[in-house]
Amino acid sequence: MSFEILKQNPFFLDEDAIAWVKSTFDAMTLEEKIGQIILDGSTELVNEKRPLELSGFHRMVTHSPEQLVASAGQMQKNAKIPVLLSADMDHLSYSNNSQGTPFTNQMGVAACDDPAIAEKMGIVAARECKALGFNWSFTPVVDINYNFKSPIVNIRSFGSDPDKVLRMASAYVKGMQKEGVAACLKHWPGDGMDDRDQHNITSINSMDMKSWRNSYGKVYKQLIEEGVMSIMSAHISLPAYYREKDPDFPFEKILPGSLSKELNQELLRGELGFNGLIITDASIMGGYNANGSRRELLPMSIESGCDMLMFVKNYEEDIAALKDGIREGKLSEKRLDEAVIRVLGLKAALHLHQRRQRNEEAPTETEQAYLGCSEHQRWLLETVEKSITLVKDAQKLLPLSPDKYKRILLIQGKANGQFGDEKELGFEKHLRDQGFSVEVYDHKLHTAAEFDLVIFAAARECMMVRDNTRIDMIDLMGDIMCAMDRYFGEIPSLFVSFGSPYHLYDFPHCKTYINAYSSVEPVKKAVAEMLAGKKTFQGKNPVDPFCGLESTRF
Structure with missing residues (x-):
């Protein structure tokens, strides 16, 4: 592969940057090239001195800013070649930095129905990425x-309309990349069809190719043309692409994106024209390792068109698997070289070599000042107020008055994050701030005479390695008998979801229902103000909250 491809979309390197890539590449040994195709996780925030230097590290956003800034400086200084430092800056409720801007998630942004807000989300994410290294x-x-x-797409996406997903993602990528941070589309070739999770199994995109090209394919194609720098190839298969060429193609040979030459080189690079960097989704997932031994899979991923592997499982064994793959002809040096050139091209496009020349391994003071800054806070409040969606109020319950509803029973679950961590929702504080008298449910049966209003509140976001995001009624209500209790026919009731927008599936008889999408504090505060009539609901449904059922619309 010629270095000239780095002059093209999405790298757009000048002669000086290409010269750096070429001189760096020419000086590398075969082993050093292997190190450049690996991005590992770093829970300790340390670039360990290993026999083989790795290309980059993935760190959690939730560490303190001081730790992350110091870690970034240390990791860059300890590396012979500048390192890629990645994050999931997705603004899920449980993964915001404590001193950063608690932006709402992608579905909340989609509910605003305004690409300008998606662009601001991308800008905030990029600036605060850089602030943290x-x-x-x-x-x-x-x-x-x-x-x-x-269970895993849910509020992480921009919704169920491909055109809206495209509009919002386009604006987001524009905002992020103009601030100097590489965006990464995921999860190729497209999640959201299967009700299973690629963390557990190789999941399936079951679309026919005509439908796929008019939806997922359309989204990827335009964003590729607009210059997105990287794409994550996931443990998701697309059987229709194989069978478009051979109707009798055996199912057992159909591979997920992370292992598929057909999906990466023929469809993504060939048909859609992607020239940027392809990274696998985490290679420790069940959907990856279910396909064989790592000794076979790791070299296969690179040979099939991926440029980087995300995470090692066992450092020595995984490196040995790649070395053996080259020696045994499973991974060609030509394909390895192509991958390394694109990795170095991404580093040059992000000006990492120039930062090193300026001794800017750690974030500058100017970059750090963006973390949680006042401009970002203003954008956050604008987004929150436009996102919260009144799905239905068939009983004309709203707005609520403390004079009319003097005794409120709040039945709330804990806020559940992707990794299963739980936090107290604490919605009662915001209701009390609006003058309401609130009793938090105590896992006991109550009579209708005790209260004037019941509020159900849940905060179940997408759940990794779990079957679904539905509400566990025993967990919510305390025991089996209480779990069957409902108040809809006796006391005015409403439901607020601070996470999944689909809880009407289990609460179809609740006549007033609100989707807030996120459980960050500004969202909870705004919901309470809207319930009290001090602010208006402006959000537009980015998905079908009625789940295709007639019964949920009553």
Whole structure:
């Protein structure tokens, strides 16, 4: 592969940057090239001195800013070649930095129905990435919510309309990349059809190719043309692409994106024209390792068209698998060289070599000043107020008055994050701030005479390695008997979801229902103000909250 491809979309390197890539590449040994195709996780925030230097590290945003800034400086200084430092800057409720801007998630932004807000989300994510020492964000998610039962797409996406997903993702990528952080579309070839999770199994995009090209394909094609720098190839298969060429293609030979030459080199690079960097989704996932031994899979991923592997499982064994793959002809040096050139091209496009020349391994004071800044806070409040969606109020319950509803029973679950961590929702504080008298449900049966209003509140976001995002009624209500209790026919009731927008599936008889999408504090405060009539609901449904059921619309 010629270095000239780095002059093209999405790298757009000048002669000086190409010269740096070429001189760096020419000086590398075969082993050093292997190190450049690996991005590992770093829970300790340290670039360990290993026999083989790795290309980059993925760190969690939730560490303190001081830790992340110091870590970035240390990691860059300890590396012979500048490193890629990645994050999932997706603004899920549980993964915001404590001193950063608690922006709402992608579905909340989609509910605003305004690409300008998606662009601001991308700008905030990029600026605060740089403030914490990151240069690459594994966002945005461009999966499409076709199957409301998907446990892992849900509020991480921009919704169920491909055109809206495209509009919002386009604006997001524009905002992020103009601030100097690489965006990454995921999860190729497209999640949202299966109700299973690629963290557990190799999941399936079951679309026919005509439908795929008019939805997922359309989204990827335009964003590629607009210059997105990287794409994450996931543990998701697309059987229709194989069978478009051979109707009798055996199912057992159909591979997921992370292992598929057909999906990466023929469809993504060939048909859609992607010239940027392809990274696998995490190679420690069940959907990857279910396909064989790592000794076979790791070299296969690179040979099939991926340029980087995300995460090592066992450092020595995984490096040995790649070395053996080259020696045994499973991974060609030509394909390895192509991958390394694109990795170095991405580093040059992010000006990492120039930062090193300026001794800017760690974030500058100017970059750090953007973390949680006043401009970002203003954009956050604008987004929150435009996102919260009144799905239905068939009983004309709203607005609520403390004089009319003197005794409120709040039945609230804990806020559940992607990794299963739980936090107290604490919605009662915001209701009390609006003058309401609130009793938090105590896992006991109550009579209708005790209260004037019941509020159900849940905050279940997408759930990794779990079957679904539905509400566990025993967990919410305390025991089996209480779990069957409902108040809809006796006391005015409403439901607020601070996460999944699909809870009408289990609460169809609740006549007043609100989707807030996120459980960050500004969202909870705004919901309470809207319930009290001090602010108006402006959000527009980015998905079908009725789950295709007539019964949920009553």
